[in-house]
Every structure is written in structure tokens, then in C-alpha cells.
Amino acid sequence: MLAEVALELFRRDGFDKVTINDIAAAAGVSRSTVLRYFGTKEDAVLGAFDAHGEQVAGALRARPSGEDDWTALRYALDIVVDIYRQDSEAALATTRLVLATPALHTRQWEKQHSWRPALAQALAERGASPRPEITHTVRAAAALDCLNIAIAHWARSDNTLNLDDLLDEAFAALRQ
Amino acid sequence: MLAEVALELFRRDGFDKVTINDIAAAAGVSRSTVLRYFGTKEDAVLGAFDAHGEQVAGALRARPSGEDDWTALRYALDIVVDIYRQDSEAALATTRLVLATPALHTRQWEKQHSWRPALAQALAERGASPRPEITHTVRAAAALDCLNIAIAHWARSDNTLNLDDLLDEAFAALRQ
DNA sequence: GGCGACTTGAAACTCGGTGTCACGTTAGCG
DNA sequence: CGCTAACGTGACACCGAGTTTCAAGTCGCC
Incomplete structure (x- = not known):
């Protein structure tokens, strides 16, 4: 209310x-x-945003352990894509507001940034062979960038482009 | 003063x-x-930071046009690595302050975020065949993440680790 | 000397955010 | 039924960042 x-x-x-x-x-x-x-x-706008982080980390932990990091990250982010698709009208309006408002954009980054350790941790737990911490952190960060950039493009396209496809395209940019 | x-x-x-x-x-x-x-x-701490963005974009444009995007980005970031190496004592102290202060951390991200379009633009100009805008943006964003994560690790190691090596390691995490 | 640009200081103001206290409502319980 | 504890709310005082406006200086230059 x-x-x-x-x-x-x-x-x-x-x-x-x-x-x-x-x-x-x-x-x-x-x-x-x-x-x-x-x-x-800011939290009057971004309050609902808080829960997403744990959801994504949970989804990441639920991916099959043999799976490639990038694939697992991509699928884990489907949680967020689904939330956006569920009420695309409201999500579009909110996203536009966030993109148009530096203070909101910044605050959203702060929230997402706090997800990063959990995602990196989840990646570390998945890995068969131990990898340096920096590897997981970089991948988590890049995946979140992909999400944000895809969402920004989606919002700028007024929902004419498909968020799923944009996210795939963003991930593809990382693999040469 | x-x-x-x-x-x-x-x-x-x-x-x-x-x-x-x-x-x-x-x-x-x-x-x-x-x-x-x-x-x-915040700008009392981060004032010197502003110039770096244009320097990195300039360095990126100066890379040979045949070069791989990732390689070009990696070398362009050497500009920043050099600045940090030049006065590692001051850089270390400032970085620690930034990492320990959410307001500064956030403000630094805001500044770096504003570099992103210039870096993406530079990548676009380099590319022989035209690529979707999202590709350049994702790569620029990922490269900046690598820089930040490497710097954070370097600061936490108290300059015992080499920033160059950490940055290489970060970039390596992107390529499987 | 006088003029204009620039720098500084002073003060009032707006606004976000914190903390405290008092008041009312409601729920639990003897 | 009445007591009390918990909770939500409002009122208020307070702090600090940032903006704006105005009033001096200070400097170079004609």
C-alpha cells in the first residue's frame, strides 16, 4: 500500500x-x-529486490554439480527472468524508473553487489577441483553484469525484445 | 593540500x-x-579517480585493431595498474579506505560505471564486423569487474601479491 | 583609481536519516 | 474484568550533506 x-x-x-x-x-x-x-x-522502490539474491544463490546451488559454471549461472538467473516475466508491466515501469534515477540505479547495484559473495561461494562449493577465490568472484560478477545489461536493454526495447534471448546474448559475449 | x-x-x-x-x-x-x-x-577521496576512465578508453583505442577484445581490454587496464604501482603506498591506503567505507565503495562504482559506455564504444570502433551493442557493454563491464576484484585482492594481500598477476588471473576466469 | 573575474566566508535553507518519547491499540493472562 | 507487555504510530529534536544566495576580499588589467 x-x-x-x-x-x-x-x-x-x-x-x-x-x-x-x-x-x-x-x-x-x-x-x-x-x-x-x-x-x-530508495527501498520504497527496491524493497522487493532484496529477496532475489538468496533465490539466485539457492538456484545456483541446486544446479547439477557436473555443470559448467557459466551454464549454471545462466540457469540460476532464470529465477529473476521469471519474476520479471510474471508481471512484466510492473517490472518494466520499475526498471525504467531505476534506470532514469541515478540514486536508484546505485542502490540497486549495492544490493546486487551484496549477492556476489553468496554466488561466488555457491560456485566454489560446486567445483570439483578447488579454484582460486578470484575466479568465482569474477564469474559471479560477470553474470550479474549480464543480467543487468540484459534487463536494461529489455527495458529500453519496451518489452519488444525477449529478456531470455538478451541474457543468452550477454552470456555469449563472455565466451568470445 | x-x-x-x-x-x-x-x-x-x-x-x-x-x-x-x-x-x-x-x-x-x-x-x-x-x-x-x-x-x-566522497570526492575528497576519489577526486583523482576521475581521469582514469578517459585514459583507459584512450589506451583501448590505441590497441592494434586486429587484437582480440579481451587482450585489448587487459592491456588497456595496464594504465590503471601502472598508476597503482607508481605510488603503491598511497594507493594501498586509499584502496583500503574505499573498501572499508560503503559510501566510498559505492561512489567509486558510480564513477567507473560512467566509463563503461566509452569503453564499449571503443570496442565497437575496433571491431571489424559489427556486433550487437550488448556484446561490447558486457565485455567492458566484465573487464572493469576484473580490475576491481583484482585490486581488492591486492589490497587485502597488503601488496604481497602482484596486481598484474591478479588481473591476469581475473581475466583468465572469464575464459573458462 | 576603477573595473571585472575569481575566491572565500557566512548564513539560511532543504532534505534524508537517526533517536527518543509519548500515546494508543491489541493480545495475552491472571 | 483489569493489568500488563508488545507493537504501531506520531511528534519532535537533532545531525549532517548539499544547495543557494549574498557579502566581502583579492587579484590582474585597462
Whole structure:
């Protein structure tokens, strides 16, 4: 409820123009309540985003152990693709808002960045032969870049391009 | 001068504990002057960082056109490696501060993120056959990840590991 | 001397975020 | 039924970053 009110204001006036007081007034609650709900203004938009990290790490751990790192990462990210496909209208609007707002873009990166150790850890556990930590970290980071870049292209195409295909294309760019 | 004063305070007390007023008082200037110099508190640390982006893009454009994208990116990043090697003591201290301070870490990513289009553009200009934009963007992003991850490992090793080798190792992780 | 550009300082202001306290509601329990 | 503890909410004070505006200096230059 609160998040919907905030999102509507953000989309109408732009994230930076809307103050927390505006959100509180529009929702009929106090500023304190808004802050208590979201912690930060950015989290009014990106709150749902938090769960994805653990989901992807879980999906990665569930991949067959013989599988190639890149393949496993690609399939694990299908979790996110599915979420976007499930309500593509809302995802598109939110993504556009994020891409248009540096503060949101940055905050989203911060959240995703915190997934990285878990993904690298999951890759390390999968590997038969031990590899240097740097290897897993780089692969996790690159996979997340692929996701972000694919999503950005998808949003810019107004959902005319297929997110799955874009993600495949992004991963393909890594393998020469 | 101002930057040195700020850095010393940050390293001594932590970035978040030091206010702009503290910096102003320590440097014997007014708060206004500090803000006018740096724009933001983060830029008191990351100001020198801005130039690197154009340097890397320039180095990338200067690579022979027949060269592999990954090889070209790797060599272009030597510009940054050289800067770090030139004054490894200062670079180490600054890197540690950045890694220990979320606000700085984030701001550094923002700056590096703004390099990405230039790097992707440089890759596009190098390519003989035209490739989808997403390919160049992914490769530029992955290369920057390699740089960051290598630098982080190098800083955590207290300069006992070689940054060049770590960067090679990071790039190697991308090619299976 | 006077003019204009640049630098600095001062102060007021906006806004995000933290912390505290008081008030009401509700649930649990004797 | 009444007591209490927990919780959600609002009000308020506070801090610090960043913006803006205005009022001096300070310098070179004509």
C-alpha cells in the first residue's frame, strides 16, 4: 500500500522531486512511519529486490554439480527472468524508473553487489577441483553484469525484445 | 593540500565519523570552501579517480585493431595498474579506505560505471564486423569487474601479491 | 583609481536519516 | 474484568550533506 503510493508519486514527478514528506502526506501517515517502513527512500522502490539474491544463490546451488559454471549461472538467473516475466508491466515501469534515477540505479547495484559473495561461494562449493577465490568472484560478477545489461536493454526495447534471448546474448559475449 | 588533510582525518577516524566541518577546521578554511572544492565528501577521496576512465578508453583505442577484445581490454587496464604501482603506498591506503567505507565503495562504482559506455564504444570502433551493442557493454563491464576484484585482492594481500598477476588471473576466469 | 573575474566566508535553507518519547491499540493472562 | 507487555504510530529534536544566495576580499588589467 505505502509502496504503491510512493511508486505512483515517483513515476509521476520523478524520484528526486518527491520528498518523504510528500509520500507521507499522500499516504495519510507520518514521515516517521514512512521511514520506519522503508528505512531509506530508495527501498520504497527496491524493497522487493532484496529477496532475489538468496533465490539466485539457492538456484545456483541446486544446479547439477557436473555443470559448467557459466551454464549454471545462466540457469540460476532464470529465477529473476521469471519474476520479471510474471508481471512484466510492473517490472518494466520499475526498471525504467531505476534506470532514469541515478540514486536508484546505485542502490540497486549495492544490493546486487551484496549477492556476489553468496554466488561466488555457491560456485566454489560446486567445483570439483578447488579454484582460486578470484575466479568465482569474477564469474559471479560477470553474470550479474549480464543480467543487468540484459534487463536494461529489455527495458529500453519496451518489452519488444525477449529478456531470455538478451541474457543468452550477454552470456555469449563472455565466451568470445 | 585540502585532500591530504581530509584523507588523514578519514584514515584516522573513519570516513563516516569525520564531518565536513571537521575537515574545514583542520584545514583552516570554511565549510563552504571544502564543499566547493570537492562537490561531495566522497570526492575528497576519489577526486583523482576521475581521469582514469578517459585514459583507459584512450589506451583501448590505441590497441592494434586486429587484437582480440579481451587482450585489448587487459592491456588497456595496464594504465590503471601502472598508476597503482607508481605510488603503491598511497594507493594501498586509499584502496583500503574505499573498501572499508560503503559510501566510498559505492561512489567509486558510480564513477567507473560512467566509463563503461566509452569503453564499449571503443570496442565497437575496433571491431571489424559489427556486433550487437550488448556484446561490447558486457565485455567492458566484465573487464572493469576484473580490475576491481583484482585490486581488492591486492589490497587485502597488503601488496604481497602482484596486481598484474591478479588481473591476469581475473581475466583468465572469464575464459573458462 | 576603477573595473571585472575569481575566491572565500557566512548564513539560511532543504532534505534524508537517526533517536527518543509519548500515546494508543491489541493480545495475552491472571 | 483489569493489568500488563508488545507493537504501531506520531511528534519532535537533532545531525549532517548539499544547495543557494549574498557579502566581502583579492587579484590582474585597462
